[in-house]
Amino acid sequence: KNQVEQSPQSLIILEGKNCTLQCNYTVSPFSNLRWYKQDTGRGPVSLTIMTFSENTKSNGRYTATLDADTKQSSLHITASQLSDSASYICVVSAFAGNNRKLIWGLGTSLAVNP
């Protein structure tokens, strides 16, 4: 089982609608959690990065939340646009022994239709 689980695996919404993507993680403890947007065939682009002490972080129409107690994060997209069609990846920076490591989720594939 992946240590960073994302749901849903894929999602289709109409332009202008809102949506929320989920991320549950089992790694413990961690230093930060981040969300990336990856267009098809392109490299990931950072949307938000949150430390352990942060609960919410916004970047334009993107708002990420983090609940360290339940080990859950969500990414809310407001007033979706066609350009929001992409894969959204949750990444947790976790302690692994004496090292730190990025644990990548498999992403949620979002399609925004006109």
Place this chain on the structure above:
Amino acid sequence: SQTIHQWPATLVQPVGSPLSLECTVEGTSNPNLYWYRQAAGRGLQLLFYSVGIGQISSEVPQNLSASRPQDRQFILSSKKLLLSDSGFYLCAWSVHPIEDTEAFFGQGTRLTVV
């Protein structure tokens, strides 16, 4: 401003042929540099990272190698490609270790070994 260049964008190579993928960063000095591979249905996998010229760390044993001949240049190589080397290769850079700070990714190279 900082930019990262990665090329080529796509590559089709026969089994047993050599490989050289190049990544360069502009607008910053002494970046941390990373090579990732993204396979279908799997999260990003860290292959190599470098904290300075000539300093390469490998995360997983494989048919690939990396080199950093200049401060802002990172090269991924193979002497003889295998079918299993097919995938989407991403170069990334960060000011501090990638686990702690923002990371910036190149546009990726889609490698198909035939």
